[in-house]
Amino acid sequence: MTSTPRWRQVAAATGLLSDDGTIAQTIFAEMTVLANRTGAVNLGQGFPDVDGPDYVKEAAKAAIDAGRNQYAPGDGVPELRHAIADHQRRRYGLDVDPDTEVLATTGATEALTAAILALTGPGDEVITLEPYYDSHAAAIAMAGATHVPVPLTADLRLDADALRAAATDRTAMILVNTPHNPTGTVLTRAELEQVAAVARERDTLVLTDEVYEHLVFDDAVHVPIATLPGMAERTLTVSSSGKTFSLTGWKVGWMHGPADLITAVRTLKQFMTYTSGSAFQPAIALALADEETPRALAASLAERRDLLCAGLERAGFDVVVPQGTYFVVADGAAHMERLGLEDGHELCLRLPELVGVVGVPVSAFCRPGSTAAQTMRSRVRFTFVKQPEVLRDGIERLAALTR
Numbered sequence: 001m002t003s004t005p006r007w008r009q010v011a012a013a014t015g016l017l018s019d020d021g022t023i024a025q026t027i028f029a030e031m032t033v034l035a036n037r038t039g040a041v042n043l044g045q046g047f048p049d050v051d052g053p054d055y056v057k058e059a060a061k062a063a064i065d066a067g068r069n070q071y072a073p074g075d076g077v078p079e080l081r082h083a084i085a086d087h088q089r090r091r092y093g094l095d096v097d098p099d100t101e102v103l104a105t106t107g108a109t110e111a112l113t114a115a116i117l118a119l120t121g122p123g124d125e126v127i128t129l130e131p132y133y134d135s136h137a138a139a140i141a142m143a144g145a146t147h148v149p150v151p152l153t154a155d156l157r158l159d160a161d162a163l164r165a166a167a168t169d170r171t172a173m174i175l176v177n178t179p180h181n182p183t184g185t186v187l188t189r190a191e192l193e194q195v196a197a198v199a200r201e202r203d204t205l206v207l208t209d210e211v212y213e214h215l216v217f218d219d220a221v222h223v224p225i226a227t228l229p230g231m232a233e234r235t236l237t238v239s240s241s242g243k244t245f246s247l248t249g250w251k252v253g254w255m256h257g258p259a260d261l262i263t264a265v266r267t268l269k270q271f272m273t274y275t276s277g278s279a280f281q282p283a284i285a286l287a288l289a290d291e292e293t294p295r296a297l298a299a300s301l302a303e304r305r306d307l308l309c310a311g312l313e314r315a316g317f318d319v320v321v322p323q324g325t326y327f328v329v330a331d332g333a334a335h336m337e338r339l340g341l342e343d344g345h346e347l348c349l350r351l352p353e354l355v356g357v358v359g360v361p362v363s364a365f366c367r368p369g370s371t372a373a374q375t376m377r378s379r380v381r382f383t384f385v386k387q388p389e390v391l392r393d394g395i396e397r398l399a400a401l402t403r
């Protein structure tokens with residue numbers, strides 16, 4: 001008997017394995033190709049169209065000129081590890097030892113994948129919320145673990161009963177993502193207490209993806225689950241400079257947690273990339289002391305969110321107003337019915353030619369046929385991390401749907 005190669009398992013887990021065995025491109029690639037071919041406004045892929053601060057870019061250039069061009073230490077350069085520990089203490093009151101409890105990584109992606117590979121395996125169950133970020137499902141498949149997605153409610157909140165019912169003796173890890181991509185949901189302290197209670201009762205690890213920690217709006221507060229009672233000892237907290245400082249291409253991310261768990265993850269990470277970004281790490285260390293840049297970004301994103309949400313409502317979509325991230329989930333059921341379309345995927349395939357806008361179906365972040373996929377079937381994720389004029393152009397085009 002031959003086993004299914006791991007890469008095919010990853011393709012299957014991320015919805016890329018077609019019935020005929022061929023490998024499809026990701027929905028993001030598919031929609032970006034469509035946007036480029038049709039000249040549509042791309043509100044599908046979530047990356048900023050304005051770079052992060054000049055002084056951070058200058059610091060990276062200076063680091064290159066100062067000769068910081070060879071391998072950085074595998075844990076990350078000391079000034080970055082200290083800056084991460086300072087950031088966590090200053091913002092959240094978390095006590096983090098920069099020498100034993102921090103690992104700089106190649107983006108949050110490497111931190112998440114290395115942690116899942118290091119700490120889970122065949123026979124283990126890993127719980128995530130559903131919809132989920134695609135790399136989470138891919139990493140669980142790479143580890144050979146079993147992914148147990150727990151659907152969010154229709155109004156995009158945690159379903160604590162569903163979470164409790166999903167947890168078993170085999171649950172090795174609960175993977176949390178707040179602020180949440182693709183929904184923009186910011187889990188409240190009360191919701192996180194419920195996650196924490198299940199983790200403690202079942203004695204699971206918690207891996208938390210907090211890459212949008214600074215991008216919260218209105219009166220929403222980002223609460224790291226590691227700050228809840230009894231949680232620091234079982235939690236690995238992951239974040240990244242990409243979203244916070246609009247430098248997604250630099251891929252400077254990190255993880256912190258108990259020294260024994262960090263040692264476990266480092267053991268794998270050192271044979272994945274070993275290290276990366278030796279000139280970018282000191283620049284991000286500098287940026288992490290800066291509270292103003294992320295605050296200004298969050299304020300401007302809140303305005304752009306309002307702009308896009310109002311435009312979507314006028315264009316006949318029902319939106320759940322997000323309290324964080326770059327994204328809003330909009331329900332296109334009314335349009336689908338009128339146009340005789342099956343689901344959000346079909347709507348997204350038609351939107352570029354119909355009105356010249358690209359979005360991403362939320363079902364792409366769900367397991368095919370799942371409860372969540374059903375709840376989300378008519379919903380589309382749009383990004384608002386674009387210049388206001390780009391958003392206004394997109395909104396104007398979407399308005400044509402109602403004419």
Ligand SMILES: *Cc1c(COP(=O)(O)O)cnc(C)c1O
Binds near residue numbers: 108110241242248
């Ligand atoms: C963008 C994103 C990541 C990836 O972060 P990198 O630092 O670019 O690797 C991880 N998780 C979520 C939820 C994201 O949206």
